[in-house]
Amino acid sequence: MTLSKFFGDYLKKEPLFLNKTVFQGAYLPETIPHRDEQINQIAKILAPLLRGDKPSNIFIYGKTGTGKTMSMKYVVKSMKDALKDNAIKFIYVNCKLKRVADTEYRLMAQLAREFGKEIPSTGLPTDEVYKILFNAIEKESKPLLIVLDEIDQLVRKTGDTVLYNLTRCNEELKNAHITIVGLSNDMVFIDNIDPRAKSSLSEEELIFPPYNAIQIQDILKQRVKIAFKKNTLDPGTIEKCAAYSAREHGDARRALELLRVAGELAERDAKENITIDYIDKAEEKIERDRLLDITSTQPKQSQCILYSIIALATNKKGNIFTGEIYEHYKSLCKKTSLRPLTQRRISDVLAELDMLGIINAKIISKGRYGRSREVSLAVPNSSITNIKKTLEEELALT
């Protein structure tokens, strides 16, 4: 088959997707199923804003994919619609985004940019940015609603002074006020912050429970209607998709991604519809891509450590401990002319790899024989060789 014929066939073939945008994170559906109660609560709390009064700050907790962001955006959009004149300034910031808002400075800079100020990515003192932001807010003299998504990430990295400063800002503003809505995945984090910031931030608290399988099905059905042609999905696919995600922790985002990838795979195979086994294939592909992506974007040192773990795990049965990894890593460094890091650092890197889900690390005490991390690979056997290969390329090993 010639290439031109292939492309010709490709064009002739009808795509499975009618509208792919419904799978994107920014997509905001008409209605948000199973979140009426939460949305109403948020709306009630924030309603005073419409009259220019200062509502309570809100702290919203819920695991990933429970619709926090979406519900919040929905409320904001509705408020905007009701208002018509831009009497309120809304700002949405995702604190997890690397190099955007994951430090105090960057958050302030990002907020100031929303007011049209040019803030360099570095070089300015933080309190200078504070002043710029403060003046900008004062000059706009509008109520300000800031939604801080993944606020736990920010606080974990930079401490709670950010929140404290932001809330304290309110006391000094004359012509405006700031309302903060914090979205968090982590419930315990709120207990570890400065009590003053805490009481100020969590004047109102909301919890988004995980979706159950039935609810995820509803969400999927709603999107599928728009996304695919009729009868593209075999019976049972939605159910399976929902079941997979509900098994985790009711992550709707994951369910949608699963469905999208399944669709893409089926389309690539020139299939007329999406069968159940494409869900499995999609799950596999997502996981494989995720692992490969993580491993190839890690810093050299982490890669080197991961390579050591893989080498040890394939050579030797049983569990691996920090000390062994460090020894192997040091010898590997000699080969690659990498400057070996201290064991202290290795300890942290192992914890990071654990967080990323590439390895399982458990701290165990071997009694008289010390205390250590017990490490094993969290990667399916089928992917190990693949990962190993990419690591060898990255590290320029033979």
Added chain:
DNA sequence: GTCAATTCACATGAAAGAGACCACGGTCTAGTG
């Protein structure tokens, strides 16, 4: 046999340093009229 003390091999925390990046202000240089 029992029980507290000891001990190992790290984990975990805090603080501080190195090096990259950048803004700002002042000084120097070269081009212009």
Added chain:
DNA sequence: CTAGACCGTGGTCTCTTTCATGTGAATTGACGA
């Protein structure tokens, strides 16, 4: 005279080192039955 090049200073940010302190159970050893 002025625009741009070129410093020095001071700031953030990431990754790392240094120093200090914490930790949980196997082992040890004293003790009494």
